[in-house]
Amino acid sequence: MADRLSARRALALVTDDFVELDAPARPFAPGGPLGWQGYGEARARATERTGEEESVVCGTGTVEGTRVVLISFEFGFLGGSLGERTGDRLEAAYTHARALRLPVVPLIATGGSRMQEGMLALTQLQRVARQSVLTRDAGLPQIAVLRDPTTGGGWATLGAGADVILALPGAQVGFAGSRVRPPDADPAAYTAEAQVDAGAADAVVPAEELRSVLGRWLRLLTRPSQAPAPVPVPLGTRELPDTGWDAVRRARDPHRPRAEAYLDAYFTDRAEISGDRCGGRDPEGMRCGFGEHAGRTVAYAAQTGRATRPAGYRTAARLIRLADRLGVPVLTLVDTPGAANDADAERQGAGAAIADLFQAVAAARTAVTTLLIGEGGSGGALALAAPGRTWATPDSYFSVIAPEMAAAILKRPPTEVAATADQLHVRPQDLIDLGVIRTGDHLFPGTGDRRS
Template identity: 80%
Template sequence: MAERLSARRILALVADDFAELPYPERKDGPDGPLGWPGYGTARALAAARTGERESVVCGTGTVGGPGGTRAVLMAFEFGFLGGSLGQRTGDRLQAAYAYARAHRLPVVPLVATGGSRMQEGMPALTQLQRVARQSVLTREAGLPQVAVVRDPTTGGGWATLGAGADVVLALPGAQVGFAGSRVRPPDADPAAYTAEAQVAAGSADAVVRPGELRETLARWLRLLTAASSAPAPVPEALGAPAAPAGGWEAVRRARAPERPRARAYLDAYFTERVAVSGDRCGGADPEGMLCGFGTRDGRTVAYAAQTGTATRPAGYRTAARLIRLADRLGIPVLTLVDTPGAANDAEAERQGVGPAIADLFAAVASARTPVTTLVIGEGGSGGALALAAPGNTWATPDSYFSVIAPELAAAILKRPPQEVAATADQLRPAPGDLAELGVIRTGDH
């Protein structure tokens, strides 16, 4: 079991100069809205044991030391009735969200909760709607929300404050899942309800050790609060400098194993970067689509980069999530195109590859923040085009972009294998051809 940190300990771990916010006062009967026998006594005992008057502590603090980012922090105290959400908890959370919007501060929920408070019945459960509304208003205000899920984070707290955040960081070994340990099927695999499992399933972005949490959280807040209206600069080409002789030569170059891939471009482009992982729909494609935020010339740029493999549905959905988050925060986006095409196996179809590509097309088409694209390798049909910025796409000399792979085009046309190269030339997929056709941009960038 992971170490269970109190609210005050987690606050001290991540922030300096924490100042608690004033809380709304609520008057009700001694045993709450249901008159639950002994509830008032249980609250009093919880207060005496923890030193807190409610299950959440809200305030402001600077994350990252001097020069760090001021944020609104909401730290749950699991020792207070299991960190459960009641009406007073909802009062505090709503006030904290409102303060964040009024003062243009990012929000950091530090979650450790068993869910809604049974002794308050449905009035407690409806606090989830209240919290969800505050989160939406904060999102619409263009303010980032970075959650840290601790041990345990279950029930409605996970389904709102945790999983509903823009970025989800988790402490190692933490119990994280909608179903708490006492309400799961008896044969449920406990490994599925962990921080590590949630990252693997695409529901959280990273597991972070407590000793690294302050630095990691500071980096995320610094990157997500640095809006910019200028487009992302186009990366310099890292591979062959000369243009290919024709279409087939372009295809061969793009498929060469020694050709620079996405990670090399990202390493050369950014001075630091953090990764967004998962599509929040049960999937991740960490090897096929790299997404995140980084620092370039002192400002933040978001990135979504294909790695040269067939892109999985989760990869497309993660990229769409990344672009929409960057758009909401006013951060420019860089996309790197490099895929032979979308995954076309039966499992990809079952996972909704078509709708996933459609959603990415829509995310790029609707983005108000500038999107810059560089084709760095293979540009295989619609699975590549979905990531490309209309009117602002560039290409390296060792890349190609084609309506279809030349082998598949030859097969459709019932041509023999020896005519694949000639078919590739006819498709005109080389960078020079693409420039003449008006598909990509050329010149100074």
């Protein structure tokens, strides 16, 4: 079990200048809205024990240079549960954030809705959801920090509904609290680490690193820009391929620069999101996050040269939609032999995931810049490419289908694969002539406008 920090200790982890907001004044009858016997006495004991008058403490503070609205839960006050007065404070905090255009950072530790207030307590989740949506629509980021425990409606609204989700090591995280799970439930499934593995949270962050990690995220997510992301400089060969098959072989060369090399060269600092929020991750096939390039923030979604799995496409779509809401330009790096086509990929909704990414790119109002850095295998690659804003490196190719598969479909022998690659017009210079990708002397220096 993780260390159960008090609300004030959690705030001290991330800021030194916290200023508490005035709490809304709601009259309180001794038994609460339901006349629950002993409820008033339980609240009084909770206040005496914790020094707090409600289960959340809300205010403003500076985290590594970024001013934010902070919401810190006090688990010692009736299990950090949400009641009407909690809802009042949360609504006031979100309203304050929008008025001052500040990000919202909930530091969550809660057991869920407060039983002593019945359905009135449960409906506070609707209030929280509404405030979260209004804040999202205002283009303000929400970064949740999951403490121990984060369960019930607090996890299903403030936590899981945030743009970026960080968690302290060993924290209990799950919709079902420890006392309401099936008796045979695996407790390891209800941890911060398990939620990251399932794609439901982005990272586990040690307490001593929380301030710096949170500060990096806040800095990256609060710098909108209308200018498109500059196209990265090619890191491989500058010579154009002679034939279609030469282009294919170059793109498949295991020594060709891959996404990691491009990201390292392009960004001076970056932070990654992880997971599709639907139970999946594809860390080996897709890298997504936000980074700093030339002093401003650029979001990125980068294929790594492997077949991309459904979770990878959904994570990229999540990234693009988040960047779009925040007004951050996007860079995509295309490099995949194609979408994963095994039975598990089909069961995980490969077609729907690719369709969702196509739609996210098509709907984006922020500028999306694409560089083809290797293999461009069919629709599984095209889904990540920006129409009209795609460039290519000399060691890449784009094809409607892999030349080997095209030859097989056409019932040609293996000896005709190379000739088929030529017929498909897959070279970068062919793609420019076709109008599929854009030209640029920074990619093909000194060769003029025609790349033959």
